[in-house]
Amino acid sequence: MQIQKNVLELIGKTPMIQLDRCLPKTKHSIFGKAEFLNPGGSVKDRIALRIIESAEKRGDLTAGGTIIEATSGNTGLGLCMVAAIKGYKSIIVMPDKMSKEKIDTLKAYGAKVILTPSGVEATDPRSHYSVAKKLSQETPNSYYANQFHNEDNMQTHYETTGPEIWEQMGGKIDCLVNGAGTGGTISGIGKFLKEKNPDIKIILADPIGSILHDLYKYNEIKTPPAPYLIEGIGEDMLPGNMKFKYVDDVIQFNDKEAMQMCRNIVRNEGLFIGPSSAATVVCALKWAEKQTEPKRIVTFLCDNGDRYLSKVFNDDWMKANHLL
Ligand SMILES: Cc1ncc(COP(=O)(O)O)c(C=O)c1O
Numbered sequence: 367m368q369i370q371k372n373v374l375e376l377i378g379k380t381p382m383i384q385l386d387r388c389l390p391k392t393k394h395s396i397f398g399k400a401e402f403l404n405p406g407g408s409v410k411d412r413i414a415l416r417i418i419e420s421a422e423k424r425g426d427l428t429a430g431g432t433i434i435e436a437t438s439g440n441t442g443l444g445l446c447m448v449a450a451i452k453g454y455k456s457i458i459v460m461p462d463k464m465s466k467e468k469i470d471t472l473k474a475y476g477a478k479v480i481l482t483p484s485g486v487e488a489t490d491p492r493s494h495y496s497v498a499k500k501l502s503q504e505t506p507n508s509y510y511a512n513q514f515h516n517e518d519n520m521q522t523h524y525e526t527t528g529p530e531i532w533e534q535m536g537g538k539i540d541c542l543v544n545g546a547g548t549g550g551t552i553s554g555i556g557k558f559l560k561e562k563n564p565d566i567k568i569i570l571a572d573p574i575g576s577i578l579h580d581l582y583k584y585n586e587i588k589t590p591p592a593p594y595l596i597e598g599i600g601e602d603m604l605p606g607n608m609k610f611k612y613v614d615d616v617i618q619f620n621d622k623e624a625m626q627m628c629r630n631i632v633r634n635e636g637l638f639i640g641p642s643s644a645a646t647v648v649c650a651l652k653w654a655e656k657q658t659e660p661k662r663i664v665t666f667l668c669d670n671g672d673r674y675l676s677k678v679f680n681d682d683w684m685k686a687n688h689l690l
Contacts, residue, residue, distance in 0.1 A: 372451050376405045377415055378526050382534040382664070385647065387634040388627070393660040396650055398667040399531060402639050406447040407440070408669035409527075409551055410513075414444025416522040417511050418452065427509040432457060435511040436498035438547060438598045439468035440669050445511060446475035457505070459498040461485075464597055467673040485593055488603035495603070514548045515606035523554025531555060531664055532562055540661040541567040543617075543650040544668075545599030545642050546578060549608025551666070556612030570616040571649035573624070576600030578608065582616045595621045595677075595687060598642045598668065617649040624648055625678045625689045628671070632679075638671040641678050 370376060380403050385396045401409035421427035432455040433445050442458035449456045456477040460468070463484035472479050480501075482494040490496060495514070502510035513519050531539065542559060544552040556568040572579045575592035578601050591602045601608070621641075628644035631637050646665040654661060677683050684690040 373405045374415055374448060374451055377411045378404070379530060380404060382531070383635075383637065383667070385631075385635060385665070388631045388647070389651070392651075392654060394654045394657065395660070395662045396647065396654070397535070397662070397664050398637065398639075398643070398647070399527070399534075399664060400637070400667050401527075402637075402643065402667050402670040404444075406444045407672065408443065409666070410437075410440040410669075411444040411447065412526060413513060413516075413519045413522045413550060414441060414448050414511075417513065417516055417518045418445065418448050418454075418509075420518045421509050421511075422452075427454070428507065429453070430507065431455070432505055432508040433511060434498055434502040434505060434508050435459065435513065436494040437513065439464045439472070439673065440598060441511070441513050442472050442477065442479075443468070443475065446472055446477045449477075450475055457498075457501060457508075459494045459501065461494050463593075463595075465673050466676055471673065513550070513607075514603075517607075519548055519550030520554040520557075520607045520609070523551050524558050525554075527551065528555040528558025532559060535662065535664065537562065538662055539563075539566055539664055541569060541650070541653060541663045542666075543569045543571055543646045543653065543663060544666040545571045545573075545645055546605075546608055547598050547601065548605045549578075550605075551668075553607055553609035553612050557609070560612060567614045567653075568612055569649060569653050570613050571599070571645045572616050572618050573600040573645070574618050574620050577602060577604070579616045579618055582610050582613060595689075596624055596641050596645060597674075598640070599645065615653070617652050619645050619648045619652075621687070622689050625684065628674075628678050632671060637667060639667045640669040640671050640674050643667040643669065
């Protein structure tokens with residue numbers, strides 16, 4: 367066993383775990399890419415490190431600088447963890463629907479947290495996107511990570527997560543299911559896997575209320591965006607990192623399906639994951655139902671359940687939101 371220089375060396379190379387007890391009887395094999403085991407607790411550690419190191423290389427981020435980002439929390443946590451090691455300050459701008467656990471953990475890493483109203487349009491000056499961008503223009507020696515449009519995001523998954531999945535599955539994979547916030551994960555992995563085998567299906571798991579489903583299916587928004595409780599996936603704008611050309615279909619789910627599957631996975635697989643992870647399993651089962659031959663399906667265990675104790679794992683919150 368070797369000694370790691372620091373926590374950043376623990377990012378990536380996450381396990382692939384076969385799912386079993388949480389599933390109904392099925393002829394298909396379903397696996398989970400365990401991104402919740404990254405040191406910051408989510409898939410976003412990968413892009414956080416890459417975005418900061420690329421900015422350093424370009425000279426866009428220098429010693430004593432401030433990192434600014436708009437996030438549903440996980441990218442913020444990854445950026446704060448990297449900033450802690452490299453001596454940067456961080457300002458994290460987040461919609462106020464995100465969990466208290468995320469806010470407290472960001473502060474524990476030393477971040478300044480700014481909450482914005484959830485449900486305002488992306489172009490609204492009060493939105494977390496607009497506030498973060500404006501702050502970065504006003505803050506000297508700051509770097510705006512801009513994960514939604516920063517190409518380092520998708521490139522990270524094309525160069526790391528995609529190859530890991532291909533290798534772990536021994537090239538025997540029929541379908542990958544993931545949600546999209548920025549779209550960087552599903553687009554980067556989709557591009558890599560389709561270069562390996564164009565027959566691999568890439569399925570986007572999208573919450574009802576997000577605009578991504580309509581944009582993919584109809585290239586226009588037919589159903590106006592509506593609030594949903596799940597965090598980290600679904601969108602009210604089209605991120606630059608969302609490349610639909612690598613996606614074969616979009617399957618929708620609702621909060622209740624995801625929250626109930628989340629509890630099921632924790633209690634039957636012992637995997638302490640969050641609701642967006644469970645949503646990929648819900649949609650994998652919906653896709654599998656339509657398949658005649660047995661399929662090998664990879665889902666995405668995106669983040670750790672520790673940031674949702676006051677929500678999906680809290681009976682009162684579940685009852686109050688009619689999810690039990
Ligand atoms: C919990 C969770 N799952 C999935 C994602 C989606 O990742 P991406 O932004 O690469 O689409 C995010 C993004 O923030 C997330 O926080």
